[in-house]
Amino acid sequence: MKKKPQPAPETNTANDPVAVIGQLADQSAQKHYYGLQDANLVLAEALRELRLDNEFQAGPDLLAVVMAWSTLVEKFNNTPKQAVEEMISYLRRPELKIPMADDEFNMLEQQLYSDADDAAANINEPVDEAETGADSIVPGIARQQLIDEQIAIVEQLADQAASEGLYGLQDANMLLAEALREAVNDGSAGFDVDFISVLSDWPGLLGQYRKEPKSGAAAIINFLRHPQLKMAVGEDEFAMLQEQLATEVVSESEFTQDLSGGAALEAFVVQDDKTKGNESSSPVSRAAQELVDLLLLESELVSSYLKDIAFGDRESVLNGLQQARDELGRLTNAAKAAGFEGLAQVCAHINLNMQRFLEQVDNFTSERLDLLLEWLSQIQEYLPSFNEGHAGQLVVAGLTDEHWAVPLSFEEMAAVLLKIRSESSAVGEDYETARMETATDEDVSLALPDNVNQELLELLLQELPIHTQQFSEAVQRMQSGGSEKDVDLAQRVAHTLKGSANTVGIKGIAVLTHHLEDILIACAKEQKLPGRGLANSLINASDCLEAMTEALLGSSSPPDDAKAVLQEIIDWANRIDKEGIPDSDTGESPSGIQSALGNVAETIEESAPAQVQATLVRVSATQIEDLFRLSGESIILNSQAQENTRRMKKQMQAMQVQLALLQQLGAELEQLIDLKDLTGRSFGTVGTGFDALEMDQYNELHTASRRMAEAAIDVREISLDVNKELGKMEEILDSQQRMVVDAQEVVMQTRLVSIATIAPRLQRSLRQTCRMTGKQSELTLVGENIMIDGDTLNAMVDPLMHILRNAIDHGIENEHERLVQGKPQNGQITFEFDREGNNILVRCRDDGCGLDYGAIRAAAEKQGILQPGQEVSKEELKHFIMRPNFSSRTVSTQTSGRGVGMAMVRSQIINLGGTLTLDSVQAQGMTIELRVPLPLSMTYALLTYVGRYRVAIANKGILQIVYSGVGEIVRLDDQETLLLEGNTYPAVRLMDLLHVPHNRKSQRTYSAALLVQNEDKTMAVLVDAISDGLDVVIKSLGHYIGKIPGYIGATILGDGTVTPVLDIPELLRIPARAMADGYAEQLAMDEPESMLPTILVVDDSLSQRRALEQLLTDTGYRVRLARDGIEATEILAQFIPDVVLTDLEMPRMNGIELVSHIRMHKKIRSLPVIMITSRTTQKHRQMAEKAGIDCYLTKPVRDEELLMKIQSLMELGTGKEREIA
CATH class of the missing domain: 3.30.565.10 (Histidine kinase-like ATPase, C-terminal domain)
Structure with a gap:
């Protein structure tokens, strides 16, 4: 169903190119092309906003867009369906900044296609000449009005040149204006879009000419030769004009002085000297006068902040400029809302200059402050006489001064003055009407002003949900037969919302609540509750307010029906103004729709919002995420500290065992020394006259053994003390862990709603x-x-x-x-x-x-x-x-089907x-x-191994842990099943869920089974031994790794290793797990760890073994360790490494004997062997080579040299790790 036509806003087409698009909208409505009408209105509104924000120049950019759009409208009249897609694409251009969502664009596109169908049918039908002419004249009117706009600018430039004595420049402007006027009069203004854009660059050519007369003169003549101008001027005349232009040299200082003086400004305005003296200002309405008074007050506040600036105090300059700029932003919004769009545009320009002053605050001088104060005094002089013909000059006077950070350009000044003159008589008229009749898109706009006060905005966003809910509940109670208290409450809330929205600058909420407040005030005065129709409309309005609130909070898009709801409320308000509140429930609402009420579970008390608001603090989502991250990192670091403490305790226990062994060895040594038959003679004794039976004889060996025993006892005492301290540290870490966990839970509360x-x-x-x-x-x-x-x-x-x-x-x-x-x-x-x-x-x-x-x-x-x-x-x-x-359903509706x-x-x-x-x-x-x-940042997890991989199993969905010996694993219907307490549970192995190969020679029973809830059934997941259970912090797998089914994330354990955290219920829901065996066979062939080369390190020195293990592991090798030759032969009986590194001197079996053993056995005879020893003599080297050593290295060995030797031997050797049958 087509929309009813919406009238285009009234504009002055003589001075406003955007008005061309408004006229196109009117003509579209006359032809019943309502989608095309909406498209024109949307574009016109966007261009007005861009122009007000100084994002589009009044000349080149704006004229090019208007011309391009007019061409598309012409194409729509000829080939409608082909033009629709181009129109939508054009409206989606980023630089236009049209505030429409994708679904709104799609809806507009559908409406345009509907219009296109009608237009195509009209093309095929015979029409009279009047209709044909109307179709074809649409772009022609647009071109004519654009050319008229350009003629006005060129004529002003001609006057400016004449006032400066630049008669050649005046002639050039007059030639151009005459050519354009003749084209319009002859009806041949068939300029294309490109030429319109070029034409709008004429003022820029004149500016370039003033700087460089000779090159600028040539550029001007080339422009006048453009074929579309069709000038009847010969080449000799062009040559004379170019010579005249080149000789009219103006100094830069003269140009600047003229441009900033009053004479230059006078030339901007087209004045009629005959009628100027007879002009008189039209009377201003009381409402308009109130707005003027408000703007004067705002300007005085800006002045007061600037006057408080104290030069020499940088902080004073910063604060003064910032406060003045903020207040100027409010003045800009107020001027725009009052209809002073020209003034608002200049205010935005001054605001830009103040921003530049703030960025370069050290260069802010008294001259610049005087510029600001002088301009404000001119504004205060302009406002009381805004509707007088000459008053607009005060708004732009002095804005070309070089002391401005961004001076106003010549063409911008001309455009602003034209706008101010065109709107001066309309400002008072706009406020003569007591109430609007028609809602527009701008009236329901939720766009925030560019200079919005962030503190006020945050307060509004906190209050909006509370107030809109209060309003909605009060209106619902009124419809259900409430009381006058509900009317008063709704009226107070509407008033509060209106004031807050006006303060921040959100027009959509401000306009709607303004009319709602008026309706509710009327209800309160007449002491009547709204009837059924009015109550339904109020319900619709409350729903719209809630939707607007959600849109501002970012949880949804703006309501599509906002304009229709506002129109409904406006209709009611106008009706009540004339007739009062209806006496009965029979009055029909403008919408005519019966609203159904839903019961609210709980009614919020009126005092609750104030209590809640008093405890609210608005914190950005980024800060909350940072708190989560920091608390999680704290838990991880604390866990690592606890893990290190446990390791230290284990090491202390091992040290105590070694100390006990040392004490035992010391005691045995002491006993051996004390044996009387140890020696017949004491070393280092002095004759005393006593024999051994009469007095114990002690020598240095006795003394050393005693000292060793005492040292062992002392070390044991120290280790006991350290162990006690470690116990205390463990208790402190446990307490800290609890506090960190509690802190994270408190942080998590910030995300709960x-x-x-x-x-x-x-x-x-x-x-x-x-x-x-x-x-x-x-x-x-x-x-x-x-x-x-x-x-x-x-x-x-x-x-x-x-x-x-x-x-x-x-x-x-x-x-x-x-x-x-x-x-x-x-x-x-x-x-x-x-x-x-x-x-x-x-x-x-x-x-x-x-x-x-x-x-x-x-x-x-x-x-x-x-x-x-x-x-x-x-x-x-x-x-x-x-x-x-x-x-x-056989038929689809808006709600289903x-x-x-x-x-x-x-x-x-x-x-x-x-x-x-x-x-x-x-x-x-x-x-x-x-x-x-619910999302997890921390959970309790079970640690287990799946093959060689350690994983953490989140407790999500786990009902029970069943250990070995409880229940029985049997096969029923070719499916492993857990029998437990008379119940059967389908069983699946965790290794199969993760596609990990078994690599076992025989089937091994599982030590634990997890009963997991999987949707509407319970399954048993068989796992190896559960090694530990602990709270873990879940970390994301990162931006570049997407969501992996069955994995919640990863965690960092206390030893620093990263372990995946499994979601068992999700793993069970993933299909095609039955094919795990075939996949596992493939993995078994390509297991990464089995692909690594293996090196056997044989050395009796613990430090040497660990150093070599660290070096080789970091390089990418697997390492096996042996303490001597005997232990190495036992390892070689199990597997064959790629290379053997051995020491020379070792207990039980030395390196020479180990190499001889290797060379004697056929299976390991070709195994590469490298000997690393501290013996450097030639004799030892020859002995090793004779035994079969491949490489002889002396300590200390450089890491690079050792790794190169290993690599070269591996390339020649055959040692690949394999099981030995």
Whole structure:
């Protein structure tokens, strides 16, 4: 259905090129092309905004856009369907900044195609000459008005040149103006878009000429030779004009002086000397005078901030300029709202200069301050006489001064003066009307001003949800038969919203609440409650306010029906102004639609918002994320500190064992020394006259053994003390860990929001769906005070609203059917929220008719999903409604029938990692159960190994841990099954879920089984031994790694290793896991670790073994260690390494003996061997080479040399690790 025509805003087409597009809109409406009309109005509004913000020049940019668009309109008249796509593409151009969402562009495109169909039909039908002329004249009018605009500018330039004595330049301008005027008079102004753009560059050529007369003169003559100008001027005349131009040299100082003086400004304005003396200002209305007084007050505030600046105090200059700039921004908004668009444009230009002054505050001088104060005094002189013909010069006087950071250009000044003159008489008229009659797109705009006060905006965003909810509840109570208190409350809230929105500059909310307040004031004066029609309109307005609030908060797009709702409220306000509040409920509302109310679960007390507001602090999402990250890192670092403490305790225990062994060895040594038969003579003794029986004889060996024993005891005491300190440190770390965890939980609370925050959106969706379906329903929320993660709640809103709409449209019967079945008149819908572990559980119930299995089966057979007569259970049938493009409806409506509702719900819930189940009883209703996991930043996890890989299993979905010996693993129907306490659970191995090969010679029993809830069934997941259980911080896998099914993320353990965190329920939901064995066989062949070369290091020195192990591991080798030759031979009996590194001197079996052993055995005879020793003599080297050493290196060995030797031997050797049968 086509929209009714909307009148284009009245504009002055003589001086405003944008008015051309407005005229095109009017002509489109006359031909009933309402989509084309909307397109023209949208573009016109965008160009006005861009021009006001100084983002489009008044000349070149604007004229080029207008001309290009006019050409597209002409194309639409000839080949409409081809032009539609080009029009939409043109409107989407980024530089136009048209504030429309994709769905709005799509809707406009559909309307244009509808117009195109009509236009195509009209092209094929015979039409009279009048209609044909109207079609063809549209672009012609646009061109003519654009050329008229350019002629006015050129004539002003000619006057300016004459006043400066530049008569050659005056002649050039007059030639151009005459050529343009003749083209218009002859009806041959067929200039294309490119030439219009070139034509608008004429003022720039003149500016260049003033700087460089000779080259500039040539450029001017070349321009005048343009073929589309068709000038009847000979080449000799062009030559004379060029010579005259080249000789008229003006100094830069003279040009600057003239441009900044009053004479230059006078030439900008087209004045009629005969009538100037007879001009008199038109009377100004009281409303306009109030606006003028307000603007004067704002300008005085700007002046006061500037006058407080104290030069020499940099802080004073900064504060003064910033405060003045902020206040100037409010003056700009106020001027624009009052209709002083020319003044607003100049204010924006001054604001830009003040921004430059702030950026270069050290260069801000008293001359620049005087410029600002002088301009403000001119504004204060202009405002009281704004409707006088000469007053506009005061707005732009002095703006070309070189002391400005961004002086106003010549052509910009001309355009501003033309605008000020054209709007001066209209400002007073705009406010003569007590109330607007028609809503426009600008009236419902939610665009924020460029210089919006961020503090005020943040306060508004905090208050908006509270106030809009209060307003909505008060209006609903009024419709249900409330009291005068509800009218007063709604009126106060509307007044508060209006004031806040006006302060910040959000016009859409300010305009709507202004008219709402007037209506409610009228209700209060007449002491009447709104009737049914007015109450319905107020409900629509409250829904629109809530939608606007959500759009400002970024949770949804602006409401599509805002303009229609505002028009409805304006109609009511005008009607009440004339007739008063209707006496009965029979009065029809302008919309004529019956609104259905939903019950609100709880009514918020009037005092609650103030209490909540007092405790609110607005914090950016980035800061919250930083707090999460820091708290998580703190937990990780604390875990690492605890892990290091545990390792130190283990080392201390090992040291105590070694100390005990040392004490034992010391005692044995002491006993050996004390043996009387150790020696017949004491070393170093002095004759004393006593024999050994009469007195113990001690020598140096006795003394050393005693000192060693005492040192061992001292070390043991010290180790005990250190162990005690480590115990205390462990207790401190445990306490710190608890505090860090508590701190993270507190931080997590900042992201939690109450489910009640989405209640208004659900209630609004209920009312809208009831209006569209003509049914009556009530929505009850249970558990709405539960706090959950805000992102999760926002993601759940859309599925919940789909379910709500489906319940009304498909489930709830109409009023008559419900009464026949003995059900309440209004349908009952309940959303019950609950927390279940780390999941949020939502049960959506309705008391409607339930699923129609017959209709579902018929739709399935029609789509070929089922064959006629095919047996299928109700359980299978109910899942069909969640298939894409499946609908039991034969006709689609705005609310259903397209087959995307429940399919979309299921898809969105699965994307959130949740599950969806259905339960329906025919004629009794349906229950949809959603179970959605909440996001985890920290969870309890079980550590286990899968093959060689250590993984962490999140406790999500785990019901019970069953250890070996409890229950029995058997095979039933070729499926491993866990028998436990009379129940059977399908079993699956974690290794198979992750596609990890077994690599076992024989099947090994699993030491633990995890009972996991997987949607509507419980399964057993078999794992190897669970090594530990601990709280872990879950980290994202990074930007470049997408979501991996079955993996929540990764965690950093206390030893610094990164371990994946598994989501077992999600792993179980991934299909095609039965093919894991074949995939595992492939992995078994290509396991990364088995591909690494292996080196056997044999050395009796622990430090040497560790140093070589670290070097080789970091290089990319696998390393096996042996303490001597005997241990090395035992290892070589199990596998063959690629290279052997051995020491020469070792206990039990030295290096020479080890090499001889290797060369004697056939399987390892070719194994490369490198000997590393401290012996440097030729004798030792020859002995080693004789035994079969491949390379002899002496300590210390450079790392690079050793690695090069290993690499060269590996390239020649055959040592590949393999099992030995």
